Amino acid sequence: xxxxxxxxxxxxxxxxxxxxALPLAAQAPVTIRLATGAPVNSAWHKALLDxxxxxxxxxxxxxxxxxxxxxxxxxxxxxxxxxxxGVDQLQANLxxxxxxxxxxxxxxxxxxxxxxxxxxxxxxxxQKLTPMLDQKLEAKGFHRVAWxxxxxxxxxxxxxxxxxxxxxxxxxxxxQGDDRMVQWYKSNGFNPVALSANDxxxxxxxxxxxxxxxxxxxxxxxxxxxxxxxxxMLDVHVAPLLGALVITNNAWTKISPADQxxxxxxxxxxxxxxxAEAPKLDADSVNTMKTRGLTVTTLDPKAQAEFQAAAxxxxxxxxxxxVPADVYDTVVRERDAFRKTKGR
Amino acid sequence: xxxxxxxxxxxxxxxxxxxxxxxxxxxIATRRFxxxxxxxxxxxxxxxxxxxxxxxxxxxxxDGKLLVLATGEFLPKNLAAFGHVxxxxxxxxxxxxxxxxxxxxxxxxxxVGDLVALxxxxxxxxTVFPVAFALIAVRLVWRASPHxxxxxxxxxxxxxxxxxxxxxxxxxxxxxWPWLTALVVAGVLGAPIFALLGxxxxxxxxxxxxxxxxxxxxxxxxxxxxxANIAAIPLFTLTGFLLAEGKSSERLLRALRGLFGxxxxxxxxxxxxxCAFFTLFTGGSGVTILALGGLLLPALLKEGYPERFSxxxxxxxxxxGLLFPLSVPLILYGIVAQNVAIEDLFIGGLLPxxxxxxxxxxxxxxxALRxxxxxxxxxxxxxxxxxxxAKWELLLPVVVLTAxxxxxxxxxxxxxxxxxxxxIVQRFIHRDLPRMRDVLRVAADSAxxxxxxxxxxxxxxxxxxxxxxxxxxxNLLDWTQSHIHSRALFLLALNVFLLLVGxxxxxxxxxxxxxxxxxxxxxxxxxxLVHLGVIFIANLExxxxxxxxxxxxxxxxxxxxxxxxxxxxATLPMLGILALGVLLITYVPWLTLGILHWMGKVQ
Numbered sequence: 001x002x003x004x005x006x007x008x009x010x011x012x013x014x015x016x017x018x019x020x021a022l023p024l025a026a027q028a029p030v031t032i033r034l035a036t037g038a039p040v041n042s043a044w045h046k047a048l049l050d051x052x053x054x055x056x057x058x059x060x061x062x063x064x065x066x067x068x069x070x071x072x073x074x075x076x077x078x079x080x081x082x083x084x085x086g087v088d089q090l091q092a093n094l095x096x097x098x099x100x101x102x103x104x105x106x107x108x109x110x111x112x113x114x115x116x117x118x119x120x121x122x123x124x125x126x127q128k129l130t131p132m133l134d135q136k137l138e139a140k141g142f143h144r145v146a147w148x149x150x151x152x153x154x155x156x157x158x159x160x161x162x163x164x165x166x167x168x169x170x171x172x173x174x175x176q177g178d179d180r181m182v183q184w185y186k187s188n189g190f191n192p193v194a195l196s197a198n199d200x201x202x203x204x205x206x207x208x209x210x211x212x213x214x215x216x217x218x219x220x221x222x223x224x225x226x227x228x229x230x231x232x233m234l235d236v237h238v239a240p241l242l243g244a245l246v247i248t249n250n251a252w253t254k255i256s257p258a259d260q261x262x263x264x265x266x267x268x269x270x271x272x273x274x275x276a277e278a279p280k281l282d283a284d285s286v287n288t289m290k291t292r293g294l295t296v297t298t299l300d301p302k303a304q305a306e307f308q309a310a311a312x313x314x315x316x317x318x319x320x321x322x323v324p325a326d327v328y329d330t331v332v333r334e335r336d337a338f339r340k341t342k343g344r
Numbered sequence: 345x346x347x348x349x350x351x352x353x354x355x356x357x358x359x360x361x362x363x364x365x366x367x368x369x370x371x372i373a374t375r376r377f378x379x380x381x382x383x384x385x386x387x388x389x390x391x392x393x394x395x396x397x398x399x400x401x402x403x404x405x406x407d408g409k410l411l412v413l414a415t416g417e418f419l420p421k422n423l424a425a426f427g428h429v430x431x432x433x434x435x436x437x438x439x440x441x442x443x444x445x446x447x448x449x450x451x452x453x454x455x456v457g458d459l460v461a462l463x464x465x466x467x468x469x470x471t472v473f474p475v476a477f478a479l480i481a482v483r484l485v486w487r488a489s490p491h492x493x494x495x496x497x498x499x500x501x502x503x504x505x506x507x508x509x510x511x512x513x514x515x516x517x518x519x520x521w522p523w524l525t526a527l528v529v530a531g532v533l534g535a536p537i538f539a540l541l542g543x544x545x546x547x548x549x550x551x552x553x554x555x556x557x558x559x560x561x562x563x564x565x566x567x568x569x570x571x572a573n574i575a576a577i578p579l580f581t582l583t584g585f586l587l588a589e590g591k592s593s594e595r596l597l598r599a600l601r602g603l604f605g606x607x608x609x610x611x612x613x614x615x616x617x618x619c620a621f622f623t624l625f626t627g628g629s630g631v632t633i634l635a636l637g638g639l640l641l642p643a644l645l646k647e648g649y650p651e652r653f654s655x656x657x658x659x660x661x662x663x664x665g666l667l668f669p670l671s672v673p674l675i676l677y678g679i680v681a682q683n684v685a686i687e688d689l690f691i692g693g694l695l696p697x698x699x700x701x702x703x704x705x706x707x708x709x710x711x712a713l714r715x716x717x718x719x720x721x722x723x724x725x726x727x728x729x730x731x732x733x734a735k736w737e738l739l740l741p742v743v744v745l746t747a748x749x750x751x752x753x754x755x756x757x758x759x760x761x762x763x764x765x766x767x768i769v770q771r772f773i774h775r776d777l778p779r780m781r782d783v784l785r786v787a788a789d790s791a792x793x794x795x796x797x798x799x800x801x802x803x804x805x806x807x808x809x810x811x812x813x814x815x816x817x818x819n820l821l822d823w824t825q826s827h828i829h830s831r832a833l834f835l836l837a838l839n840v841f842l843l844l845v846g847x848x849x850x851x852x853x854x855x856x857x858x859x860x861x862x863x864x865x866x867x868x869x870x871x872x873l874v875h876l877g878v879i880f881i882a883n884l885e886x887x888x889x890x891x892x893x894x895x896x897x898x899x900x901x902x903x904x905x906x907x908x909x910x911x912x913x914a915t916l917p918m919l920g921i922l923a924l925g926v927l928l929i930t931y932v933p934w935l936t937l938g939i940l941h942w943m944g945k946v947q
Contacts, residue, residue, distance in 0.1 A: 008906050072812070073560075074562065074565055075565070077565070078561055078562065078565045081452070081561045082558065082561055084452040084455075084456060085452070085455075085556050086448055086455075086555075086557065087448070087452060087555060087556045087558065087561065088453060088454040088555065089555070089561075102458070140456075176387075176570050177387075177458075179383065179384045179386075179387055179460075179461035179462070181461070182386070183383050183384075186375075186381050193570075194386055194387070195570050195571050196569065196570065196571065199571040202571075202683045203571060205683065206683075206684075206685040206688075207685055207687070207688065207945050208685050208687045208688075208751065209685070210570075210754065237554055272737060295347075322437060
């Protein structure tokens with residue numbers, strides 16, 4: 001074989017190879033490793049597994065989802081770290097507000113106590129803010145696939161709590177990694193203890209645990225058996241626990257446009273399901289826990305008003321320091337606008 | 345120039361230690377008087393603990409004190425020199441991979457800009473990872489051999505490690521066992537334990553296609569975990585090191601002899617008690633023998649105890665304190681086991697600790713009666729004088745335990761109180777540490793010991809994570825359940841297994857590696873986690889004395905300048921009676937759980 005024909009052949013083989021490889025490269029399966037703190041076998045875990053099955057089926061296995069639930073990959077701070085471009089250990093995450101505000105402080109607006117009064121109100125404001133929040137997430141390297149809600153945060157405690165003064169006395173859980181929040185609590189007379197959310201059940205169980213009170217929606221309190229140690233729930237509806245399913249921009253761009261559409265649709269279905277289920281999960285969980293020894297404390301109207309008044313003052317102090325001023329103003333404006341149109 | 349660099353390192357480590365001691369205390373004080381407290385005190389203290397650990401690890405590497413398997417001592421001389429070079433090669437390679445991973449973490453954090461608190465970015469804190477691991481790699485090479493050939497071979501480890509991080513894809517999907525075997529062989533030949541554990545984790549991650557930064561993210565989360573109370577480890581160790589300096593031991597010995605000296609075997613009892621007191625702070629029992637051996641052996645000989653008995657007594661006493669409150673291994677067990685209160689472990693270890701001490705003391709009394717050892721005349725004034733003189737040392741555990749068990753201070757705060765107390769007593773009241781320079785030296789020494797431990801904790805998180813992903817605990821559970829059908833049999837198997845572990849591994853590595861594997865088993869066989877912890881540590885205590893590789897035997901042989909074999913024979917009666925103690929502790933759970941039960945802390 002002459003040198004020339006060798007070159008010819010090589011070129012030919014390479015060209016053929018490229019022809020075969022091109023569509024293969026476009027369709028190279030993308031495996032998405034998803035972490036979440038959502039308890040194993042919870043409704044959310046199951047919804048994620050369903051979504052994974054749907055993706056496998058509808059993309060012909062080109063997009064595969066592996067779900068690590070129950071915080072086995074670490075807490076939200078660590079799992080977010082493992083999604084960074086230089087790390088790429090995980091590609092997706094079902095986060096709650098703690099992790100989201102770790103990514104961008106704008107999300108802190110949804111953690112303001114007693115700021116929202118109903119799911120409708122929250123969702124209306126969330127809808128208005130979605131373009132801005134999505135943009136902020138994109139800028140940090142995350143693409144949002146779905147919103148979620150874990151229900152309304154209540155206060156679970158080892159000793160009964162009835163007044164704001166008692167809440168301030170309590171050793172209160174707050175998310176690790178956000179010292180501004182800790183300082184905000186302290187300067188308003190609270191006793192915050194910053195821990196990883198994964199630590200809540202164990203620290204409540206220990207006789208000498210670092211916390212005696214933890215804010216949590218009822219469903220996780222039931223799933224994680226928090227109510228066995230924190231036998232009292234103060235029914236005050238502190239705030240809705242917002243969640244979001246995010247995927248790294250890196251992984252997102254590896255998915256073909258057609259498959260992206262499938263993922264987005266599956267995400268929308270996930271969102272509808274989770275948001276629709278949330279109120280029922282809240283109510284059912286409280287009922288179940290009550291039959292297993294939980295005492296629910298409801299406030300009389302006077303105490304409720306006292307909480308509300310104090311909370312409004314507290315929330316006002318969050319502007320600028322805790323919640324970026326522009327976001328704070330937008331959220332207040334949108335909420336008030338919603339209240340006007342819908343009446344109260 | 346080199347002296348300046350070393351000094352800077354010591355000063356940095358000491359400053360970080362001072363930070364984790366003072367921050368929580370300042371927070372308590374300021375919150376009492378002003379509402380706000382110190383911004384970021386908790387996250388800063390957690391990140392400083394990471395610095396103490398990593399700088400301490402670099403210091404340990406510098407001083408040749410990285411923890412190794414106990415096998416190296418028994419290799420023939422030629423093989424030992426060769427093994428040392430191979431061990432350094434592997435250690436340097438693994439340290440280099442961790443340094444590269446650490447550098448990647450710094451890089452991603454710089455891009456993201458997460459904050460520790462105030463305006464201090466996370467990347468600044470995690471810079472300690474690449475720096476410390478690079479120092480460890482270089483120092484392992486330097487200490488590999490007195491000859492340049494040996495060092496050159498070891499230095500190839502750095503190149504090999506770096507090359508692997510650049511070509512990690514060659515490992516993707518490969519089998520783990522050849523690497524595992526190579527690492528274990530290197531460990532037996534003398535590679536540091538962190539390289540063995542970290543190496544298995546790293547190769548496991550590479551095979552899964554993960555980058556070297558992943559184990560470092562996990563290490564960062566573990567070492568700065570707010571619930572783990574890791575700061576207690578460096579602080580209690582510092583307390584022990586401060587007390588071991590100067591004349592504290594003499595004061596305490598006088599006090600204890602005043603208490604027991606008049607009784608038959610009194611001096612032996614006093615010696616064992618003093619050893620226990622020191623061990624509970626320093627944890628690594630070797631320190632006790634080295635620090636107190638020179639004081640206690642002559643004292644025993646003078647009273648007429650035979651030399652062989654005295655050496656045996658001191659060798660065994662070197663690990664007696666490990667079950668008592670404030671013991672560092674108990675704290676480490678609590679950290680690793682997670683769902684158990686360290687305070688409960690302290691209470692649970694009390695009776696078993698006293699039992700072990702009592703058994704050794706009983707041998708002392710028997711020996712005293714046999715050989716007609718001298719007794720001191722009892723004198724109330726002498727006794728009070730002794731106690732009064734040692735009042736500051738004796739008060740320390742009282743104050744700390746009151747603060748902790750009374751609920752006045754958290755674990756880390758109590759440890760900070762202990763360290764500050766010991767510092768004030770030794771530096772300003774007794775002036776046993778006449779200059780600040782002495783304090784610096786002691787602090788750097790203790791950071792070196794702590795660094796060895798925290799380094800292993802840091803790399804083992806990755807290993808545990810890898811093992812869990814590979815479902816090793818689940819498989820172990822299935823195997824055990826299908827082969828061991830009763831609780832008693834399981835406990836016996838546990839005893840034997842831990843005895844073997846204790847002969848080759850130091851207590852800290854053993855806890856970090858084995859506890860996560862054993863806990864699911866203990867839950868199945870319905871063993872209380874406090875009881876499990878006490879069994880664990882009692883067993884490992886025995887491992888220190890167990891031929892042929894027990895660490896106390898080797899240290900005593902060095903300290904008393906006797907052949908290992910002789911120390912071994914001398915210690916045999918103690919080993920026998922302590923084994924009895926371990927069996928009692930294992931099969932009579934009441935010893936551990938009785939008080940907790942009575943207090944209503946366990947059902």
